[in-house]
Every structure is written in C-alpha cells, then in structure tokens.
Amino acid sequence: MIWLDSLLAIFRKPAPAAPAAPAPVAKAPPLEETVETPAVASPAWYPLCEALTKASEGCVLVAYADPASGGDPWTCGYGATGEGIARGTVWTQARADARLTADLLRFGAAVDKLVTVPLSPQQKAALVDFAFNVGTGSLGTSTLLKLLNGGDYAGAADQFDLWVKASGKTMAGLVKRRARERSLFLTGVWS
Known part of the structure; x- marks a missing residue:
C-alpha cells in the first residue's frame, strides 16, 4: 500500500507555477508604412x-554612424542622410528604395543645372553618383566641373581620383567608388 500512497501523492501535487513573463523589450522607432515611390520616366542615365x-553604398536599414567621423551624419538605406535620420532610425526596404529613387532624381536635376556641355547617359550617371556622394555644392565648386564645362572631358575624368578622402583620411571605399565613376564616365562601363 505504500506504493499506492506514493502514486496518489504524485497526482495530488499542485500544478507547477506558470513561467514568469519575459522582460519588456524596447520598441524600435515606428516605421513609415506607406512610402511613395517617385515615378521614374526611365531616363537613360538612371539605371x-x-x-x-x-x-x-550597399543598403543598411538601421542607421549607422559616418565611417570617417564615427558620428554625424547618420546614414540609412543607400547612403541617405539628413532630416529624420539619427541613431536608432530603422527603415523598410521599400522606404530605402523610394528614398534612393527620389535622391537620384533630385541629384540628376542638380547636375542638369550645373553642367553646360552635352553628356552621354553614362557620363551623367557617373556625375549623379558623384554628386550624390560628395554633394552638389562640392561638385558646383570643383575643378572637375570647371574642366567639364570647358569641354575638357578627359581632364574632368582625371579629377574623380582626387576625391577619395573623408575627414582627411583616404578611404578605400571612396577609392573604389571614384574608379567606378571614372570608368563609367570614360568607357560607359564599370566593375
């Protein structure tokens, strides 16, 4: 009968307590659910x-600090900076794609205003990428633009290689990017 008492004792044990609720998790900043993608009339330079x-640029959906400064400007998506982008910013892929489209079209329009000589689609693509990276102010005051607007396409192309520093340091990513832009500008292809 001892075994019967032991067996009954097992069934009489109180149910184990429910596990403790997990600690609250910090919420990410709200994402923009609706993103308007600008219509692209597929200008030849755009693709x-x-x-x-x-x-x-690559695409990073969580804001990261500038590689040269270790802080500002904070960057998200495909190299986007500016208002609304700070530590902790999180984007969807759709948001990053839409912002890139809007930015490239905006920089394309700026290049159109700055350049006074004819450009092939490849040359314009290289210049828009350059302006996207360094800013239209830098392009607007550059020797590259002065040479280009003077009709010296080869001399302008040689200027790409000089724009490889950030905060006084030569950046491997900028060396590679400028080589790609120069190649696209001169030959129509990059790798």
Missing part, C-alpha cells in the same frame, strides 16, 4: 546610376 550607387 546606370542606380546600379552604381547601390553597389557603392
């Missing part, structure tokens, strides 16, 4: 520039 910019 060339988009491919080059995506290859040079």
Whole structure:
C-alpha cells in the first residue's frame, strides 16, 4: 500500500507555477508604412546610376554612424542622410528604395543645372553618383566641373581620383567608388 500512497501523492501535487513573463523589450522607432515611390520616366542615365550607387553604398536599414567621423551624419538605406535620420532610425526596404529613387532624381536635376556641355547617359550617371556622394555644392565648386564645362572631358575624368578622402583620411571605399565613376564616365562601363 505504500506504493499506492506514493502514486496518489504524485497526482495530488499542485500544478507547477506558470513561467514568469519575459522582460519588456524596447520598441524600435515606428516605421513609415506607406512610402511613395517617385515615378521614374526611365531616363537613360538612371539605371546606370542606380546600379552604381547601390553597389557603392550597399543598403543598411538601421542607421549607422559616418565611417570617417564615427558620428554625424547618420546614414540609412543607400547612403541617405539628413532630416529624420539619427541613431536608432530603422527603415523598410521599400522606404530605402523610394528614398534612393527620389535622391537620384533630385541629384540628376542638380547636375542638369550645373553642367553646360552635352553628356552621354553614362557620363551623367557617373556625375549623379558623384554628386550624390560628395554633394552638389562640392561638385558646383570643383575643378572637375570647371574642366567639364570647358569641354575638357578627359581632364574632368582625371579629377574623380582626387576625391577619395573623408575627414582627411583616404578611404578605400571612396577609392573604389571614384574608379567606378571614372570608368563609367570614360568607357560607359564599370566593375
């Protein structure tokens, strides 16, 4: 009968307590659920520039600090900076794609205003990628633009290689990017 008492004792044990609730997890900043993608009338330069910019920038959906400064400007998506991008910013892939399209079209329009000589689609793509990276102010005051607007296409192309520093340091990523831009500008292809 001892075994029967032991067996009954097992069935009379209280049910184990429910596991403790997990600790609250910090919430990510809200994502923009609706993203308007600008319509692209597929200008001939756009697909060339988009491919080059995506290859040079890569896509990071959580904001990261500038590699040269270790802080500002914070960057998200395909190299986007500016208002609304700070530590902790998180984007969807759709948001990153839409922002890249809008940025490239904006920089394309700026290149159109700055350049006074004819450009092939490849040359414009290279210049838009360059302006996207260094800014239209830098392009606007550059020797590259002065040579180009003077009709010296080869001299302008040689200027790409001089734009490889950030915060006074030569950056391997910029060396590679400038070589790609120069190649696209001169030959119509990059690798």
